[in-house]
Amino acid sequence: MTLKEIARTAGVSTATVSNVINGNLHHVSADTVERIQNIIQESGYVPNQAARSLAQRESKVVAVIIQAIPNENIFRNPYTAEYVGALTVELYRHGYFPLIRSTDDYRDVVADLRGWNVAGAIFSGTFPRHLKNIKSLTTVPTVFTDCYFRIPGTNHVGVDDVSGGQLAGDYLAQMGHKRLAFIANSIDESDVDQHRLQGFREGLAAYDITLTDDFVLPTPANVYNPDLLKNLLQRPDAPTAFFCASDRVAAQLIQTLNHLNYRVPDDISVVGFDNLPTAELTHPPLTTLAQDIDQKAHLVVDMLIRHIKQKDLAPERTLLGVWLVERQSVADLNN
Amino acid sequence: MTLKEIARTAGVSTATVSNVINGNLHHVSADTVERIQNIIQESGYVPNQAARSLAQRESKVVAVIIQAIPNENIFRNPYTAEYVGALTVELYRHGYFPLIRSTDDYRDVVADLRGWNVAGAIFSGTFPRHLKNIKSLTTVPTVFTDCYFRIPGTNHVGVDDVSGGQLAGDYLAQMGHKRLAFIANSIDESDVDQHRLQGFREGLAAYDITLTDDFVLPTPANVYNPDLLKNLLQRPDAPTAFFCASDRVAAQLIQTLNHLNYRVPDDISVVGFDNLPTAELTHPPLTTLAQDIDQKAHLVVDMLIRHIKQKDLAPERTLLGVWLVERQSVADLNN
DNA sequence: CTGTTAGCGCTTTCAC
DNA sequence: GTGAAAGCGCTAACAG
Numbered sequence: 001m002t003l004k005e006i007a008r009t010a011g012v013s014t015a016t017v018s019n020v021i022n023g024n025l026h027h028v029s030a031d032t033v034e035r036i037q038n039i040i041q042e043s044g045y046v047p048n049q050a051a052r053s054l055a056q057r058e059s060k061v062v063a064v065i066i067q068a069i070p071n072e073n074i075f076r077n078p079y080t081a082e083y084v085g086a087l088t089v090e091l092y093r094h095g096y097f098p099l100i101r102s103t104d105d106y107r108d109v110v111a112d113l114r115g116w117n118v119a120g121a122i123f124s125g126t127f128p129r130h131l132k133n134i135k136s137l138t139t140v141p142t143v144f145t146d147c148y149f150r151i152p153g154t155n156h157v158g159v160d161d162v163s164g165g166q167l168a169g170d171y172l173a174q175m176g177h178k179r180l181a182f183i184a185n186s187i188d189e190s191d192v193d194q195h196r197l198q199g200f201r202e203g204l205a206a207y208d209i210t211l212t213d214d215f216v217l218p219t220p221a222n223v224y225n226p227d228l229l230k231n232l233l234q235r236p237d238a239p240t241a242f243f244c245a246s247d248r249v250a251a252q253l254i255q256t257l258n259h260l261n262y263r264v265p266d267d268i269s270v271v272g273f274d275n276l277p278t279a280e281l282t283h284p285p286l287t288t289l290a291q292d293i294d295q296k297a298h299l300v301v302d303m304l305i306r307h308i309k310q311k312d313l314a315p316e317r318t319l320l321g322v323w324l325v326e327r328q329s330v331a332d333l334n335n
Numbered sequence: 336m337t338l339k340e341i342a343r344t345a346g347v348s349t350a351t352v353s354n355v356i357n358g359n360l361h362h363v364s365a366d367t368v369e370r371i372q373n374i375i376q377e378s379g380y381v382p383n384q385a386a387r388s389l390a391q392r393e394s395k396v397v398a399v400i401i402q403a404i405p406n407e408n409i410f411r412n413p414y415t416a417e418y419v420g421a422l423t424v425e426l427y428r429h430g431y432f433p434l435i436r437s438t439d440d441y442r443d444v445v446a447d448l449r450g451w452n453v454a455g456a457i458f459s460g461t462f463p464r465h466l467k468n469i470k471s472l473t474t475v476p477t478v479f480t481d482c483y484f485r486i487p488g489t490n491h492v493g494v495d496d497v498s499g500g501q502l503a504g505d506y507l508a509q510m511g512h513k514r515l516a517f518i519a520n521s522i523d524e525s526d527v528d529q530h531r532l533q534g535f536r537e538g539l540a541a542y543d544i545t546l547t548d549d550f551v552l553p554t555p556a557n558v559y560n561p562d563l564l565k566n567l568l569q570r571p572d573a574p575t576a577f578f579c580a581s582d583r584v585a586a587q588l589i590q591t592l593n594h595l596n597y598r599v600p601d602d603i604s605v606v607g608f609d610n611l612p613t614a615e616l617t618h619p620p621l622t623t624l625a626q627d628i629d630q631k632a633h634l635v636v637d638m639l640i641r642h643i644k645q646k647d648l649a650p651e652r653t654l655l656g657v658w659l660v661e662r663q664s665v666a667d668l669n670n
Numbered sequence: 671c672t673g674t675t676a677g678c679g680c681t682t683t684c685a686c
Numbered sequence: 687g688t689g690a691a692a693g694c695g696c697t698a699a700c701a702g
Contacts (some may be wrong), residue, residue: 002695004695028672050388053385054389055678056697073423085408097434101427115381116384281590339679348689350683363687389678674701676698680693
């Protein structure tokens with residue numbers, strides 16, 4: 001079943017059918033519209049997306065690009081799963097098809113953007129500077145998320161990572177902790193982690209607390225390796241609390257602490273970031289900084305579509321707030 | 336940059352360039368091949384997927400269809416996240432693009448299959464019988480997973496749910512448990528859950544243990560509702576162990592039990608299914624039936640591609656084994 | 671209000 | 687070994 005066949009059985013031209021399908025009804029008489037729509041219904045006609053994108057030089061595809069090492073199962077990371085899942089829901093809701101790609105190679109990015117004539121692109125994570133050289137990025141509407149670098153003319157939706165860090169520092173200081181540690185998600189040049197750390201430092205500074213360099217861990221390696229963690233905790237100046245750049249790392253940390261027979265929070269306190277379902281499964285339940293991922297996905301997709309519909313809009317920038325969710329992984333040292 | 340432009344700058348016809356791009360080199364002279372490949376390299380040419388699928392009447396897209404209620408974030412379910420993530424990796428590895436769709440409506444399915452001229456389709460979950468009427472399903476190569484119903488001529492990759500249930504029953508009986516309960520994933524007509532339950536019953540039957548009807552819970556509702564769970568556990572004949580149809584439900588159960596101050600495993604034992612990362616985060620770590628999701632995804636994609644390449648292959652059917660991973664959520668009652 | 675027509679970028683016979 | 691040409695299914699001017 002093709003559009004042409006619909007046109008033939010309706011006794012009209014393909015142009016008219018095309019207009020009906022695409023909702024350009026101002027140029028078609030009411031009964032023609034109805035006749036054609038009936039035929040479409042009965043025949044179960046489905047427009048061919050390839051033909052559509054060829055003719056329009058733009059598809060209904062939106063590239064969702066997640067920075068990750070090649071062949072990694074990105075959905076094993078609960079944040080990525082939650083976020084991409086939410087983006088997917090929003091995109092379908094608006095009639096777009098997500099093309100989910102995880103890569104570290106800018107050539108994959110251009111292949112997707114050009115090969116599929118995408119309507120737009122959503123990026124998550126910090127990409128190499130190579131990205132700055134992709135000309136398509138200034139052509140196709142783009143929203144960057146979970147990163148701080150920007151390409152001129154692109155849009156950005158972020159989370160207020162700095163104030164998240166501040167809230168964590170403030171809270172832990174209030175609870176009487178004086179020796180703190182920070183654990184990042186990964187050793188890459190993640191500026192999200194850097195901002196969380198920076199905020200943490202600022203939050204602590206208000207209480208005249210300084211983070212010992214040894215306790216700023218650029219990767220969760222110590223968390224995965226019980227021996228390293230033990231060494232760290234047996235130092236006389238060992239931290240009494242950890243601020244983790246994600247719930248995922250925090251959950252791993254708690255697991256390892258349990259394994260080493262440290263009690264959380266009695267011996268060691270832990271604060272996470274994201275407030276994913278994971279945060280309720282740890283023992284004890286995790287105190288963490290919450291972000292609203294559904295709302296983020298919603299804003300991202302809305303912003304993208306706005307720029308798809310109107311190509312000359314000025315670049316936008318939105319920062320979403322975070323808040324502390326207090327559970328039971330932090331001890332109060334004030335008594 | 337289009338294929339035609341490549342042809343012009345190389346001084347050859349589009350047919351020749353097309354042959355080079357698609358690796359049909361038997362008809363092209365060595366130096367022509369090299370010349371064209373160089374131009375392609377330098378120009379950063381990317382073939383247009385839409386044009387390709389139009390001309391070939393088949394795209395490089397594989398539909399990945401997950402049965403789910405509309406607008407649900409399917410990746411919040413850790414099994415789905417893990418599985419779809421693994422499928423995605425495998426598909427990209429073979430040059431295919433996953434079109435991930437979660438739906439409950441067969442019309443979405445036909446729209447995807449027809450609209451995108453997909454090369455193949457992978458289904459996960461139990462679909463309504465409507466599916467049987469989709470003619471495309473007998474046309475496009477298809478692999479069904481995580482379900483037991485089949486459409487004639489289609490392929491199937493499954494997990495040995497029955498023996499998983501048997502292993503669970505056998506293990507719990509061996510550990511001295513005599514009053515058991517089963518919790519399914521959801522109330523839908525999930526035959527995966529049914530097979531796990533059936534196997535569980537068989538495993539217990541070998542020890543002359545019968546499952547009380549009241550303790551066969553068709554949804555995790557009791558798990559999410561502390562009051563319901565408490566009522567159940569305060570019965571004089573309360574179960575001493577729960578077999579959950581998934582780690583996700585098991586993790587929720589453990590959380591609620593902890594919340595109600597029941598100790599796992601001292602008061603209540605729990606067994607899960609899937610062996611996801613979640614199973615290591617619970618307190619205590621979860622004893623569960625493991626399936627190899629990466630291997631499953633690998634087999635599924637291999638099978639699909641085999642049938643894409645050769646359309647007249649006979650339907651295939653593969654069953655993957657499961658095994659028990661013993662952690663600390665089950666008490667030994669034998670002393 | 672409706673039809674004609676010329677592509678979109680690529681593949682694929684079929685000649686040469 | 688290479689090229690010419692006819693489409694794939696749809697859209698978008700432009701006529702009428």
